[in-house]
């Protein structure tokens with residue numbers, strides 16, 4: 001069964017989709033179980049992805065990347081997450097936050113920080129969430145205080161992809177305490193080797209185990225004022241714009257995971273026999289499989305529509321939130337049904353379905369929990 005077919009993918013994104021599929025079949029899928037079990041960081045697969053020009057390649061050509069479009073990123077994402085979500089996240093997080101820099105940074109910043117990521121010599125990260133603040137982006141408290149021609153940073157960040165491994169991160173920090181909640185934050189480039197930057201891995205996770213997140217502490221960490229991205233006070237708006245694109249890509253995480261769940265459920269129910277016949281011959285099972293397909297195709301149609309809307313800057317917040325919610329929740333539902341159809345074998349930890357079942361819990365949370373997405377869908381509906 002070909003779930004991630006080309007028909008919904010625009011012509012421009014089909015070549016990269018094929019490249020991503022071949023890479024996923026060779027490098028991601030065969031290693032998924034092992035990295036899930038060990039929880040190791042997949043250095044070798046990341047290097048292979050960099051060599052294959054499939055990592056950080058949304059960075060524009062003038063800074064060393066391929067300038068992949070949102071549609072190309074989405075096509076690649078579906079394929080990678082179908083093969084394994086944890087490894088896929090590591091590949092994608094290698095350039096997390098770079099979009100903000102190439103959209104809003106100055107020429108010197110782009111030359112110094114983007115090019116090494118595009119060329120596979122460095123990796124980045126994006127530090128927004130904190131131990132006490134996740135969903136409320138305007139409430140984060142890590143403070144960057146101006147001191148002459150420098151900023152002095154104090155505070156903590158939590159859940160930060162590559163916080164330990166990255167060469168530099170994009171930091172979202174408070175620079176003001178005014179009543180304008182949306183004008184109090186600024187984005188900075190922060191090299192991870194400066195004094196006052198400490199990072200350690202957070203405890204082991206049940207899902208996405210081949211990706212690494214960190215708890216970062218800033219203790220009087222100093223950066224030059226040249227490291228401000230855009231201008232002071234504009235961080236919230238830049239981040240909101242970035243998340244519109246990011247959430248379409250996270251919808252792709254959901255589609256890849258849902259496809260994996262359906263494939264596993266389909267194969268198992270057609271092979272497993274009870275009462276003298278494959279369990280797929282029972283109508284209840286057929287209806288369950290049909291519902292998975294209906295939800296998957298709905299989510300996929302919506303996601304590709306949202307990609308068009310976001311690429312054209314048409315009600316981006318609304319469409320991105322809607323696609324992320326639908327596709328990531330579809331992955332949860334398909335994994336749940338897939339587990340039920342596996343009977344007792346569902347809970348064997350080396351089964352793909354049990355890995356998918358654990359992984360699907362995460363995209364419904366990161367880049368904004370589903371409840372927050374529903375707030376956005378309601379609040380940003382077209383015409384308001």
Ligand SMILES: Cc1cc2nc3c(=O)[nH]c(=O)nc-3n(C[C@H](O)[C@H](O)[C@H](O)COP(=O)(O)OP(=O)(O)OC[C@H]3O[C@@H](n4cnc5c(N)ncnc54)[C@H](O)[C@@H]3O)c2cc1C
Nearest residue numbers: 126127128129133134135159160161365366367368369371
């Ligand atoms: C594997 C993983 C990787 C991540 N990577 C990164 C990263 O690289 N960089 C980064 O900055 N962050 C990252 N995050 C953090 C992620 O973005 C946050 O976990 C997410 O935004 C939710 O924040 P929280 O966990 O603090 O939950 P909270 O904000 O505490 O929310 C808890 C729950 O409360 C409910 N809730 C919250 N607000 C509302 C509301 N307004 N209305 C209704 N219900 C609500 C929801 O059910 C929500 O799940 C990552 C998280 C995970 C799990």
